[in-house]
Amino acid sequence: MDTVLNMPRFLMDDARAVRDPYPVYRRLRDYGPVCRGGPGQWVFSRHEEVSALLRDPRLGREFPEEYQAVSVGEGPANDYLRRIVVDRDRPDHTRLRRLLVKSLSPAMVRGLREPVARIVDGLLDRFADERRFDLVADLAVPVPMTVMSELLDIPGPDRADVARLSTSLAQAFAVFIPPDKQREAHGAVVELREYMAGLVRERRRRPGEDLLSRMLAAVKEGEEPLTDEEIIDNALFVYYAGFETTTNAIATGGDLFVRQPHTQQQLRDRPGVVGSALEEFMRYDAPIHATTRLALEPIEIAGLTIRKGRVVVLLLASANHDERVFHDPARADLTRSPNPHLSFGGGVHHCLGAALARVEGTVVFERLVARFADIESAGEGVWEPSEGGFRFPYWARRSVPVAVRPA
Structure with a gap:
């Protein structure tokens, strides 16, 4: 009992209050693999335990x-x-995930490289003369939002409203x-459900090759039907989840380009490593810093017994900086190998959009280094607390202004 009482405590409020939580994460790892959280919570910070618990069916x-x-x-949001x-x-997760995996197939995702490149080039064309733009507002946000709008075939005039409402809906994931x-x-859920229900009716009348049509076709072919309510809510979730991860990964990479210039040079010297560069951006600052789980039965780990009903907080961002696994984790190394980061989670809840995020991020950084000979800071970046991080608050880049020199 004394050992437990003497453990450090990490609370959600701590994450809200600290812009740079990595020194806090390091102190937690230095203490041990587990510490106390809020009431009924245990917090894990090291890679070994976080990785194991992500895959634990208990x-x-x-x-x-x-x-x-x-x-x-x-x-409605609840x-x-x-x-x-x-x-x-x-079994509900298996049923829903099977539908989404079938709809967002690997072949479909691989086929998005050229469409994504056209979107990115179209955005970058706007800054060819100005030579200044914001990597977040002008690139990291519109690229994945445009991709998801096109995947769901949302009509052009409606896209701004859907994006705005989805940003409001994202707050439902906050603590x-x-x-x-x-x-x-709650209001965003009502409006988005009404809008998506209209798209569902339209796709049933005139199905196409879009993601929503694929979802409806997969339901029709499946052995376990889904209700319209489940189809609508999961289509809305896919839209939001489809840009949350990618936006943060692009923002992280762009910020590293200007704050750690060796990363930009690494990519210019070896453009073939853009895939591993994106993995390093994901490791360096995880798009979602933590995820939570509920103990379904007692679990013994790290000398601790987690009782049934306890909440387990897995610090993904801390695990990605564990010195036991990653050499010099505070320095971004775009050729890092192996790179077993946990930013996409693990187990049955491994991120559904991981492949899509990799395609989008890879194309963005390929086009950036191909089109610009240099990317420099053009002012102070802006960080703000993000409340949409799947019930774990963290600070996210909201602005990374840059000046560029065409290649």
Whole structure:
């Protein structure tokens, strides 16, 4: 008991308050693999334990309704969270994931390289003369949003509203949501559901090759049918999840280009390593710093017994900087190999959009180094707390202004 009481404590509020949490993560790792969290929580910070627990079937993602109600309150957003694949356990998770994997097939994702390149070049063409732009607002945000809009075949005039409402809906994933933001999230769910229901009706009348049509076709062919409510809510989730990870990965890489110039030079000297560069960007600052699980039965790990019903917080970003696994983790090395980062999670809840994020990120950095001979800082970047990180707050890059010199 004394050992437990003397453990350091890491709370969600700590993550909200600290722009650079990596020194905090290091202190946790130096203490040991596990520390206390909030009431009924255990927090794991080292790679070995985090990796093992991500794959442990004794941990689930389906939290009691009361857990979500504490954050977002009762209403449409709470109901939405109970339907989406990321918050379901077997057998519902298996049923939903099978549908989404079939719809977003590897072949479909591989075929996106050229369309993504056209999107990226179209955005970069705007800055050929100005030679200044913001890597976040002008590239990291519009690329994945445009890709997801095209994948779902959302009509052009509707895309800005869908993106705006999806940003409001993202707040439902936060731990700390003030009442006005709760109302905003609930309202966004209502509007987006109504809009997506209209698209579903249209695709049933005139199916195409878009992702929503593929989802409907997969449901029709499947042995276990999904309700329209499940199709609509998971289509909305795929749209949001499709840009959250990619946006943060592009922002991280762009920020490293200007803050650690050796990364830019590495990529120019060896353009063939762009794939491993993207993995390093993902490792260096994970798009989602942590994920939570619920103990479905007792688990013994790291000398600790986790009782059934306890919440387990897995610090992905800390595990990605574990000195036991990664040499000099605070320095970005675009040729790092092996690079067993955990930014895409693991186990049955491994990120559905990992392949898509890799295609988009790879194309973005290929085009950046091909089109510009130099990318330099053009002002102070902006960091803000992100409340949409799947119930774990962290600070995200909101602006990375750069000046470029054409190649």
